[in-house]
Amino acid sequence: MKKGLFKKKIFIFFLSIMLILMFAIVLLYYYNDKKVEANQSSLEIEQFANAQFNKIDLQLNIALNYLMNIKSHIQIEKFAIGDTLDFYNVLKIQNELKKNILYIDNLDYYIGITKNQEEALVITPFTTTNQSKYYNQIGISEDKQEWLKNKIKDMKYNREYLLVTGYEYCDESNDRVLNYILKDDYFGNGECVFIVTIKEKSLFSTLLEMNKGSWFINREDKIIAKHKNMDNESFLNEDEIINYLKSNNNSIEEKEFNLKGFKGIIVPSNVLDWKYIYVESKPSIANKILDIFIKLLIPYILLIIISIYITIKITKKLYEPINSMVNSFEEFTEVSEVDEFEFIKKKTNEMKLQNKRLEAMLLEDKNIINEKALKDLLLGIKDIHKAKFSDSTIPEGKAIVCILEIWKNEEDLINENIVLVKSNLRAKAFELTNVEFVNVDYKTCALIFNVNTAQEAIKIIKDAVEEVEENFEIEITAALGKIVDSYEKINESFKDANKIMEYKFALGQKFILTSEELKSIKDRTYYYPLGVENKLIFSVIEGNIKEVNTVITNLVEENFILRNLDNKSRKGFAFSLFSSINRILQELKEMPEDFFGDDIQYYDNFITLSNEKDIITGIERLFKIMIAKINEDKDEDNGRLADEMMNYIHENYHKDISLNDISEYLNLSVKYSSLLFKRVTGSNFKEILNKHRIDRAKEILEKNPKIKIGELANLVGYNSSNSFIRVFKKYVGISPGIYGEKFN
Template structure:
C-alpha cells in the first residue's frame, strides 16, 4: 500500500509541477512581449533619441493607457533612460536614483536583470544588455503577487520561487523571507524570457495518513455506496443542476436555451457586473481551419490563461474556430488596446492571425444573444479591415460601405475561381457591382478595390504559382467603378484560365504515370489499391481519376491492355504455349486468360494463334 501511495503521489506531483511551470512560462512570455511591444512603439523610440518634455509627456500618457490593461493581469511597467535621472511610472515621474534606492536596486550592478521584493510585490528591473550597446532604455516590471501568480499556488505539495544569483524570491505574498536550505527535493527550471530560474521545493510528504485513509475507505464503502444512491436519486429529481454551467452559458448566448430553461450559469459570469461587452475572437482565415488544428487549441488556451486572473473576464468556447470573452465594466478604449495587444502577440508568437469584434454595452441579460449576433455580423467586415486586430461597431456604422459584400458571397466567388468556372464568377461579380453607384468617389473606389484585392489574395494564396502582386497595384490605381469591374473580371479570367491549364497539365501527367505503371507491371498480379499507393491518392479518388483520364474503369482497361499485350506476344512467338502467354501478361490461370481473351476478341487465343499463322 505504501509503494502504491508513493507512486500515485509522485505521479500527481510531476503533473502539477509541469502544469504550473507551463502557466508560469506563458506569464513571463506575456511580460517580455509587453516590453517588446512598448520598446518598438514610436513614442518610446522618439523619447530615447530626443528626451524632450513633450516626448516625455507622450510616453507618460502611453504608459498610463497600457498599464490600465496590464494591471488587470497583476503587473505594471515603468520606463526610463540610462542617461537620464527621470524615471516614468504609471502614476508620476520620479527621481531615478531615489526611486531605485527605495526599491533596493544596485545602480552599478553588471547584471542586466535585478530582482527585489516585499511582502506583496515583486520588482524586475531590466537593464540594456551588453549585446544592445545602442539601447539606453530601463524597464521596471512591478508584479502584484496575489494576482499575477494566483493560479500557481501549490501549498499542499511545496513552494515556488524565483532564483537569481543564489537569492530566492517567493511568488506568494508572505511576511517571511524565503529560505531554501535543503536542495534535495529542489526542481530548477530556466526561464525562457528572463535571466532567472524558476524554483520548486517539494514539501515533505507523510504517506502514512494516506495509507490510513485507504484503509478507512474500505470501512466506509457502504456509506459511499449509499451516498452514490442518494446522488443518483437527486440527479433524476433535479437533472438541471448536473448540466455543465459553462454549456448553459454557451447555449444561452447562441439562443439554444432561454433563461427560464437554465438553473445557473458559471459562478464567475454570475459575479460579473453590468454593463458588459462581448469580444468575439475568430480565426481570420476561417475557411481553412484544418490548417490550424494543432495551433488553434494552444492559442485558445493561451488567451484563456492570460485573461484568467481578472475577475472581469469570462470566456465561452464557441466552436473550433472562435472563442468569446465577456468583459465587465471596462472602457471601450481599454478593450480595444488590450485585445489588440494580445492578438498581435499571438500572431508574432504562433504565426496565427485572429480578428476580434466588440459589441455595444450590455445592460440587461436578455440582450446578450442579440449582441452576440451583432459581433458575428461585424466580423463579416474583417477582410475590409484586415489591418485591424479589433473591429468596433463604429467602424461599420461610420463607413457602412455600399460596396460591401458578405463572406458568403466571397466564398461562392472563391469556390468558382478555384474550380475555373469563369461564367459562374462573372455572374457573382455582376451581382456585387449591380447596386454600386457608378459615380462613386475616388476614395471609396480605392477602398472597394482593397476589399476585392483581399478576396483575390485569399484565392491566389491557394494557387501557389500565380503571381498577383503586380496586379494589386493596378486595382488600387483604378479610379472608377466601370474600370475597376473590368480589371477585376480580367484577373478572375486569368485565375480561371490558370486553373484550366493546371487541371489539363495535371491530367496529362497522371495519364502518363498510369500508362507507365501498367507498362511496368502488367505481367504482375496488382490491384487498383496498388496503383493508388503508387500515385499517392486514396482508393476512391484513384478510381475516379482512372476513369476520367483513361476513358474506362480500371478492371476493363487493364484486361484490354493485357489482351493486347498477349496478342503481340503470340504474333512474335509461334512456339509459345497458351499457359506461358497467360503468365506473361499477369494471369495466374490459363482458363481465366482464355475466358477474358474470348470476351474481348470474340475468339479463343488458340483460334487467334492459328489465324495468325495462316495469315503469315
C-alpha cells in the first residue's frame, strides 16, 4: 500500500454514498412519475370503457323494455291460451312486432314468439315458421334443440332466462348471435316463449372503427360476446379470462383487470347479470426500456457527474488534517508503502492494547481475591474479619443469597458449556453495582444481592438468567434465601437457599424458588414429588429392584403411615403412580397389553382402587411384575443394543450425529437411550463418540501428517476446527498439528 491510499478510500466512500443517494432520488422521482402515469392511465381506461358499456346497457334496456311491453298485449295472451291457431290474431302480433323492431339505436335484433310444444308455430315480425327451422335460423343446431326444449320446460316464469349463443343458420361464416329466451304464464291457462335474438356485432357497433383494446361480455363461467380491435397484439384466451374472474371470486363490483401483459377494467351490467370487460395491452418491453432510459438513466448520468465533482471537494477538505498528522511521525516519513490511517490506527491500537491488558490483569486479580473472600463467607469457612478482600470496602446494608443450579440433558451439559454459562452470569453480575458472583461447584453458582427486598433480587435474576437460558438452551433453577442484616450473615442466607434447593423437585422445579413456596408443601394432600417420581421411573427402567423397593417403601410410609389421607387424596396418589407406570411404558415403547400379558388385569384394575390396603398391594404387585419383565428381557437385549449402538457410531461418526439420532435409530426415547448407553458401555454417548473420532483422526494423521486441520476436522465429524483441536488435546494431550509432526 502506498501513501495516499486512505485519501482514495475517502474518495470512494463518499462517492459511493453520493451515487446511492442520487440513485435513490432518481428512483423515487421515477417511481412517483410512473405512479401518476398509471393512475392517469387507469382513469382514462375507466372513463373510456364505461362510456361504451353504458351504450350497450342502454340498447339492451330499450330492447328488454319493448319485450316486456309486447308480453302484456292481449293478442299474445290469446295466442298463449288458444288451443287452435287463429291466423288473424297471428297477423295482429306480427304487425305489433313490426312497429319497433329491427334497429333501436344501432342494436340489430329481432323477436320470435312461440309455445313450448313440439313443432309449435314461431311468430316473427315478417313471417311464421316452425320451431326446428327457426331454431336453426338463430344458430341452434338440431342436436341442441331437444336440450333447449327441456331447459325451457324447466324454466320458471319471468324469474329466469336462458342465454344461448350461436351463428345464424348454424354457419360460423355468418354473424354470431345471442339468444335471450324468456317464458311467461298467462293465468295458468297457457304459456309463451319469447326469444330475443341479438347480433353480436351490433352490441359493439360504436367500436367498429376503433383500433384500441378488446371487449368481452361474460355471464357466469362463459364469454358470451367479444370484439377485438388490437391489430398486432396477442389475443387473450377466453379460458384465461374466465380463470382470472374465478380467482377474483367473480366479484360483481367494478374493478381493475390485470393479467399477464394486459390491463383493463371489469364493469357489471346495470341491466342483466353480465360483466363487461375491456382489455388493452401493457406497454412493450422496448417501450419500457426507452422510458427507463429517458426518465431514469439520463438524469442519473448527469447526477453522477455532479457527485464526482462534490466528492473531490469533500475528500480534499477531509484529508488535510490526516495528511498533516501522519507527516509529523518520523517513522512514517521513512516508509514509502503504507496506508496513512492504518499507520495511525496501528500506533493507537498498540497503546490501547497495552493499557487494556494492564487494566484486565488488575481487575482479574481483584475479582479473584474478592470472589474467594466472598466464597469463604458464603460457606462459613471464615468470618468477615478474616476474609481477605482486594480492598477494605465491604458493602453495607441488607443482603440476600440466590443459588443458581444449571440443568440440561446430561449428554450435552459438558464442562465447556457450564464454564461459558458461568462466565456470562459473572459478566452480568460485574455490570451491576449491587450484585456479586461466586462460583460454588460444578453446576452451581451463587449471586449475592445488596438489596432491601426479595422482589428487587427476583427482578434482577429474571433479567439476567432468562437471557442466558435462551442463548445457551439450558434451564437454570434459582433458590432465593432469606434476607440478612449484613454481609457478615450471608452464610445464613446461603444455608436457607440450599435448603430450598433440596425441595426443587417437590416444588415442581420452578424458575425461582422461595421460602414462601417451601411452606406450601405442607398444604399438599399427598407426597409424591417430581424428584422421587423420576428416581422411581429410572430405577424401574434400569431393573434396579433394590432401589425400586426402597422408593416404594418410602412412599407407602410417607403417605399411609405418616399422613392420614382421605379417600380423594388416596385416589389422587394412586392416579399419579398409574401415570408414572404409563410414562415407564412410553419410555420402553411398549403397549400395556403386550408388556403385562396375562397380568393385564392388575394394570386395568389399579386405577379403580380406593382402599388403602388394596392400593398398597396393587403398587407392590405391579412394580414387582414390571421389574421381573424388564430384567427378563434386559440381558437378552443389552448385548444386541450395545452392538447396534457401537456400529451406529462407527458408521456415522463423520456426520453431525447426536443422542437423538441414535435414539431414533434404535426406536427408543432419548432418556432411555442415555441410561441404556451408560449401562451397556460404562460411559455416555458423547464420550464414546469423541473417543472414536479422535482415534480415527490419529489414524489419518499417521498416514497423512500434512493434512489440513480443517479438512481433518470435517472428516471425523467436527464442524469447527477449534472444537476439534480442543477435544483432541483433551484425549491425546497435544494438538493434532504437533501429533502429526511426529510422523512427518
